[in-house]
Amino acid sequence: MQAFEYSKPTTTKEALGMLGAQWGETDILAGGTDLLSLMKDYVHTPKRVVSLSGIKELKLIKSAADGLHIGAMVTIEELLENAQVRKEYASLVQAARGISSPQIRAMGTVGGDLCQRPRCWYFRKGFGLLPRDSRGRDLVPNGENRYHAILGNSGPAKFVSASSLAPALVALGAKVTIASASGNRTVDVEKFFMAPTDASTREVDLKPNEILTGIVVPVAGGAKQATYEVRQKEALDWPLATASVALKMSGSTVQSAKVVLGHVAPTPWNSAEAAQALAGKAINESTAKVAADAALARATPLSQNAYKVQLAKVAVKRALLAAAGKA
Amino acid sequence: MPSKYDWPAEGKRSLIGKRISRLDGPDKASGRARYAYDTNRPGGLVAKLLCSPHAHAKITRIDTSEAERAPGVRAVKVMAPAGTEVQWQGFEIAAVAADTEELAQDGVRKIKVEYEILPHLVKEEDVSKAANMIKPSAEETKGNPDSGFSEADAVHEGYYGINTITHCCLESHGQVAEWNGDNCTLYASTQALGRIGGDLAKVLGAEPATANIKPANIRVITEYMGGGFGSKFSIDKWGIVCAQFSKQTGKPVKLMLDRDQELLMAGMRPSDYAKIKLGAKKDGTITAWQHESWSTGGPGGGGAPPIPYVFTEIPNQRKRHIAVSTHTGPARAWRAPNHPQAAALTMCAMDDLAAKLNMNPLDFFIKNLPLTARGDVYKAELLKGAELMDWKTKWHPRGQGGNGYLKRGVGLSLHTWGGRAHDSDCRIVINSDGSVQAQLGSQDLGTGTRTVIGIVAAETLGIPLSGVQVQIGDSNYPPSGASGGSTTVGGVSSSTRRASVKALDKLFEAVAPSLGTTADKLVARDGRIHVEGDPSKSLTWKAACAKLGTKSISEIGRQPARDEGNLNDNGVGGIQMAEVEVDTETGIVSVKKMVAVQDCGLIIDVKTAESQCYGAMIMGVCAALYEERIFDQQTGTMLNADMEFYKLSGIADVGDMVVHMMTGVYDGRGVIGLGEPPAISPPAAISNAVANAIGVRVPTIPLTPDKVLAALEKGGRA
Structure with a gap:
C-alpha cells in the first residue's frame, strides 16, 4: 500500500472540500472492504483518503x-x-x-x-479496467473470461458490474x-x-x-418482488448471475414488470424484452421461462462464458417464480 | 514376542483409544497460541520479497540503489542477479529489510528490474499446445493387454483429469530470525524443525562471512503452526535471506510470504490427465487396463501417476506418460503426493465401466477387490460405509436421480497409504515434585501431535493427562523426524511409550524399598504406584516421586528400537462415499453427505483422528468443486492468486460428514499414520456421485458449473 494522507471530516461539505478534481488523487473510504484491497494491490494509489465514517x-x-x-x-x-x-x-x-x-x-x-470497483481479475492484477497487453490487445476475448459479461459487451468494457x-x-x-x-x-x-x-x-x-x-x-406499493442469485458457494463468493424483479400486478396478471439482471453486463441490465414478455400474463413456469429467454435473446457470450446465459435465464425464471410465490 | 513396551491391551487402557479434546484447543481458540506469524521480537525488522511478475523472462538489469536509500530500509539483497532466467511468476528476485512492513514494501517497489520476456507455457490440459515442453516416457506393459481386452465383454474408454491446486496454508510460509553472536534462533512455520536449521547452516557455512556457522548454531522453534500439507519442509530462499538480513543488521528480522506469493510459489499439487481404456467380463472382473497420461508439476514436468491405483493387480496393463513442463510455480508434496490424482483417474474410470456393465459400483468394486493388496479390509470398510451412507436406498442406476431439476447421487472411492513411523527420540523427565515433562523435537502441524504425546505418557505412567507437560516445537529437544507422509504419530507415540516405560521402571526402583517389594512387582495406575494384586500397598504419584529426593529421572526412548516392542506398522486402506445434489439447471454441485471409513491400526486419540478425517474431507470438497490455479496464457499471469477467486469451501458448503474409524481387531498392528489417507478419495467419490446423479461423467475436476452444464448438454440431458 502506498503511503497516503488520511482525513476524517464530520460534514459532507467539509468532505467535498478535501476531494481532488482528478481520479487517482483522492479516494473515498466507506467500509473499506474494497478500497483497502485495491490499495494493497496498488490498483488504487491515492495521495489522500477521505473517510466518511465521521459524517x-x-x-x-x-x-x-x-x-x-x-x-x-x-x-x-x-x-x-x-x-x-x-x-x-x-x-x-x-x-x-x-x-x-x-x-x-x-x-x-x-x-x-x-x-x-469491478472484480474483473485483469483489472485487479493491474492490466486496467479495459485490459490490454503491452501491445494494446484486448486481453478478455481470448483470455480467461468465464466470469465476464454476456450482455452489453460489444464495447471495450467486458467486466461485470x-x-x-x-x-x-x-x-x-x-x-x-x-x-x-x-x-x-x-x-x-x-x-x-x-x-x-x-x-x-x-x-x-x-x-x-x-x-x-x-x-x-420509492414506496413499494405492493409490487411483488424477489432477487435470485446463482452462486457456486454458500460461503464468501460472487454471484455468477443475478436477477431481481418487481411486478405490479392486476389481479393475477402482470400489469407491468421490471426484470433486472446482475453480474452479466458492465452495468445492471434492465431487460425491456423480459418486461414486455410478461405484460398481461400470469406468472407460471412457462411464462417465466419465456421471459427468461427474452431477457437473454441478445446475449453475446465470450469464448468461455456461454454457460452464464443459461445461469442468467435460471436466475430470471426463479426470481419471477419467487416473486409470484411459486418458488 | 511380548514386551513390556507393548501397547496395553484394550481392557487396560485408560486414555488411549478414547475421545480426548486436543490439549491446545483453548490456546488456539483464544488466540494465546503463538505462531511464527505472531512472533514479533523487540527492535525487529520486517523483510519483503520482490518477485517476478513474468512467467518466463531473463533478468537483464537490476538496480537496487534507490531502494537502498529509501527511508527505513536497512538491508537489500539481490537473490536473482542479472542473467538469471526466471521460470515462473513469483520467482524470488530480491528482498528488502526495513523498520516496518510498509517501509519494506515501499523499498521493494523502488528496485528497478529490466527483463527480456521469453515465451511461456502456463496451461497443460491441451497437451497438443505444449510443443517442445513435453517429455514422453517409454511405454510400459504388463501381461498381454491386447488379449486382455479381447477377453473383455465390455470395454470402456474415457478422458479424465484433475488439475493443479495449491496448499492454501492458513499461515503462510516464513519465519523470524534472531542472532545472538554466532547463534541464531529461527521462529519458523515448518514441518521439519529438526532439518531446516542444518540446511540453513550448510548454506551459511559455504559463505566466507559466515563460514564458522554449524548446525548446532541454529535453533528452530515452532510452537504452533498453521498448516503445511507437504509444502513446508525446506528452509527456502526466503528463510536464508531472512537469516542473512538478521546477521547483517544485528536485529531480528521477520519475513512471511504475502498471500499472493503463497499461492504463486510456495507449492502446488501436480495435475494428471489421462485417456483411459479398461475392459471387464460380464461379472465385473477387470481384464485389462491401458492409459496415456500427461501432467505438470511446474518447470520440472510431472511424474507418471501411480495408476491403476489400489487395483494394482489388474493382470494386463499398458501405460504411457508425458511430462509437461510449464512456467508456473513448482510442485511440492501435497497431502498424499500423487494419490488423490491417481484415485480420481482410476476410480472414475472404473465407475464408468461399472455403469456400462449396468452394475452397482459397490458390487463392482467389491468384485475386483482381489486385485488389491488388502481386499478383506476394503470389503469390511465398503460394507460399513454402505450402511452409514444408506447406499442401498440411495444408489440408483445413472440418470434416475429424480424427476425435478435437482438430482441426487452417490459415489465411492478407495485409497491406500503407508504411514510408517519416522525416527523419533523422546525424553521423559520425572521430577521429585511429581511433575512430568515429555520432550521431543517434533512439531504439531495442527494434527494433534502434542495431545497424542501427552496421552501416551500419561497412560503409561498411570497419571491424568494434565499431569504431563508436553514440550515440543524446539530443536533443542531430542530429535524427531519431519512431519510428512503421515509418519509423525507412529514415531512420537512409539518413542514416548518407550521413554515412559523406562522412566517408570526407574521410579519403581526408587520406591520399591519403601513399599517393601521389588520394582518388578509394581504397577502405576489411577495416579498411584502400588504392588500388583495388593492395592493397599501403594503410594500416590506425588508421594512416590518425592522419594527421588533431589534427583530427577530422565530417560530417552527411541523409534526405531529393536527388541523394544512392536509399536507401529505401515500400510492402511480406507474408503469414502459421497452423496451430492446437482442443480441441473445451473450445474452447481453441493455435497450433502460424506462417509469416511478408515483403518489406521491402534488409534491413540479417536477425537483427533476423526478431526484429521473431517479436515481432509473438507480439503477434498474444496479440491473436487472449487480449487483452480487460473492462468492467462496471453500474459502468463495467475489471475486468481488471492482468496477471492481461488475458491475454498466455507462450512456451509461441506455437508454432513460421518467418520468411522476401524478399531478392535486392527489395534494389534500398532500405530499407523492418518494425515494423508482421508485426503485422497474425496474428489473421486464426489465425481462419481455427480455422475450417478446426472447420468453423465464430468471429465475433469474441479466440477464447476460450466463443466457440469457442458457435460449435461453433451450427454443430451440438459
Whole structure:
C-alpha cells in the first residue's frame, strides 16, 4: 500500500472540500472492504483518503413521502436489520443477504456496494479496467473470461458490474443522491452505472470530487418482488448471475414488470424484452421461462462464458417464480 | 514376542483409544497460541520479497540503489542477479529489510528490474499446445493387454483429469530470525524443525562471512503452526535471506510470504490427465487396463501417476506418460503426493465401466477387490460405509436421480497409504515434585501431535493427562523426524511409550524399598504406584516421586528400537462415499453427505483422528468443486492468486460428514499414520456421485458449473 494522507471530516461539505478534481488523487473510504484491497494491490494509489465514517447524516435511514432514504454509510447489516426495509423491500433484503461474508456485511456499506470497483481479475492484477497487453490487445476475448459479461459487451468494457444491491434497486426504481461543491443531484440507479468506453471514464456516473450520499427507494406499493442469485458457494463468493424483479400486478396478471439482471453486463441490465414478455400474463413456469429467454435473446457470450446465459435465464425464471410465490 | 513396551491391551487402557479434546484447543481458540506469524521480537525488522511478475523472462538489469536509500530500509539483497532466467511468476528476485512492513514494501517497489520476456507455457490440459515442453516416457506393459481386452465383454474408454491446486496454508510460509553472536534462533512455520536449521547452516557455512556457522548454531522453534500439507519442509530462499538480513543488521528480522506469493510459489499439487481404456467380463472382473497420461508439476514436468491405483493387480496393463513442463510455480508434496490424482483417474474410470456393465459400483468394486493388496479390509470398510451412507436406498442406476431439476447421487472411492513411523527420540523427565515433562523435537502441524504425546505418557505412567507437560516445537529437544507422509504419530507415540516405560521402571526402583517389594512387582495406575494384586500397598504419584529426593529421572526412548516392542506398522486402506445434489439447471454441485471409513491400526486419540478425517474431507470438497490455479496464457499471469477467486469451501458448503474409524481387531498392528489417507478419495467419490446423479461423467475436476452444464448438454440431458 502506498503511503497516503488520511482525513476524517464530520460534514459532507467539509468532505467535498478535501476531494481532488482528478481520479487517482483522492479516494473515498466507506467500509473499506474494497478500497483497502485495491490499495494493497496498488490498483488504487491515492495521495489522500477521505473517510466518511465521521459524517453522522450519512448513517441514517429515514422514511419520507417519496420513499425510504438510506444513507450511503448505512452498513449492509444495518440495512438488513431495518424494520421498514424488511417489511417493504423483500428483493433488497434478499440481495443484501447474498453479500457474503458476515464480516463484509458488518463493515460494508450501501454506498460502498454501489461504488465498489469491478472484480474483473485483469483489472485487479493491474492490466486496467479495459485490459490490454503491452501491445494494446484486448486481453478478455481470448483470455480467461468465464466470469465476464454476456450482455452489453460489444464495447471495450467486458467486466461485470459488481454491485449486489443495484439490480434490486433498479427494479424498485431507486435513485442515488450525489453531493458536489456546486450542489446536489439525483440520478436513477439505472443511469448511475455506465459502461466506460475509454480509459479515462469510470463505470459509474460520479466525478472524482462528488460523494454518493445515499439512495431513495420509492414506496413499494405492493409490487411483488424477489432477487435470485446463482452462486457456486454458500460461503464468501460472487454471484455468477443475478436477477431481481418487481411486478405490479392486476389481479393475477402482470400489469407491468421490471426484470433486472446482475453480474452479466458492465452495468445492471434492465431487460425491456423480459418486461414486455410478461405484460398481461400470469406468472407460471412457462411464462417465466419465456421471459427468461427474452431477457437473454441478445446475449453475446465470450469464448468461455456461454454457460452464464443459461445461469442468467435460471436466475430470471426463479426470481419471477419467487416473486409470484411459486418458488 | 511380548514386551513390556507393548501397547496395553484394550481392557487396560485408560486414555488411549478414547475421545480426548486436543490439549491446545483453548490456546488456539483464544488466540494465546503463538505462531511464527505472531512472533514479533523487540527492535525487529520486517523483510519483503520482490518477485517476478513474468512467467518466463531473463533478468537483464537490476538496480537496487534507490531502494537502498529509501527511508527505513536497512538491508537489500539481490537473490536473482542479472542473467538469471526466471521460470515462473513469483520467482524470488530480491528482498528488502526495513523498520516496518510498509517501509519494506515501499523499498521493494523502488528496485528497478529490466527483463527480456521469453515465451511461456502456463496451461497443460491441451497437451497438443505444449510443443517442445513435453517429455514422453517409454511405454510400459504388463501381461498381454491386447488379449486382455479381447477377453473383455465390455470395454470402456474415457478422458479424465484433475488439475493443479495449491496448499492454501492458513499461515503462510516464513519465519523470524534472531542472532545472538554466532547463534541464531529461527521462529519458523515448518514441518521439519529438526532439518531446516542444518540446511540453513550448510548454506551459511559455504559463505566466507559466515563460514564458522554449524548446525548446532541454529535453533528452530515452532510452537504452533498453521498448516503445511507437504509444502513446508525446506528452509527456502526466503528463510536464508531472512537469516542473512538478521546477521547483517544485528536485529531480528521477520519475513512471511504475502498471500499472493503463497499461492504463486510456495507449492502446488501436480495435475494428471489421462485417456483411459479398461475392459471387464460380464461379472465385473477387470481384464485389462491401458492409459496415456500427461501432467505438470511446474518447470520440472510431472511424474507418471501411480495408476491403476489400489487395483494394482489388474493382470494386463499398458501405460504411457508425458511430462509437461510449464512456467508456473513448482510442485511440492501435497497431502498424499500423487494419490488423490491417481484415485480420481482410476476410480472414475472404473465407475464408468461399472455403469456400462449396468452394475452397482459397490458390487463392482467389491468384485475386483482381489486385485488389491488388502481386499478383506476394503470389503469390511465398503460394507460399513454402505450402511452409514444408506447406499442401498440411495444408489440408483445413472440418470434416475429424480424427476425435478435437482438430482441426487452417490459415489465411492478407495485409497491406500503407508504411514510408517519416522525416527523419533523422546525424553521423559520425572521430577521429585511429581511433575512430568515429555520432550521431543517434533512439531504439531495442527494434527494433534502434542495431545497424542501427552496421552501416551500419561497412560503409561498411570497419571491424568494434565499431569504431563508436553514440550515440543524446539530443536533443542531430542530429535524427531519431519512431519510428512503421515509418519509423525507412529514415531512420537512409539518413542514416548518407550521413554515412559523406562522412566517408570526407574521410579519403581526408587520406591520399591519403601513399599517393601521389588520394582518388578509394581504397577502405576489411577495416579498411584502400588504392588500388583495388593492395592493397599501403594503410594500416590506425588508421594512416590518425592522419594527421588533431589534427583530427577530422565530417560530417552527411541523409534526405531529393536527388541523394544512392536509399536507401529505401515500400510492402511480406507474408503469414502459421497452423496451430492446437482442443480441441473445451473450445474452447481453441493455435497450433502460424506462417509469416511478408515483403518489406521491402534488409534491413540479417536477425537483427533476423526478431526484429521473431517479436515481432509473438507480439503477434498474444496479440491473436487472449487480449487483452480487460473492462468492467462496471453500474459502468463495467475489471475486468481488471492482468496477471492481461488475458491475454498466455507462450512456451509461441506455437508454432513460421518467418520468411522476401524478399531478392535486392527489395534494389534500398532500405530499407523492418518494425515494423508482421508485426503485422497474425496474428489473421486464426489465425481462419481455427480455422475450417478446426472447420468453423465464430468471429465475433469474441479466440477464447476460450466463443466457440469457442458457435460449435461453433451450427454443430451440438459
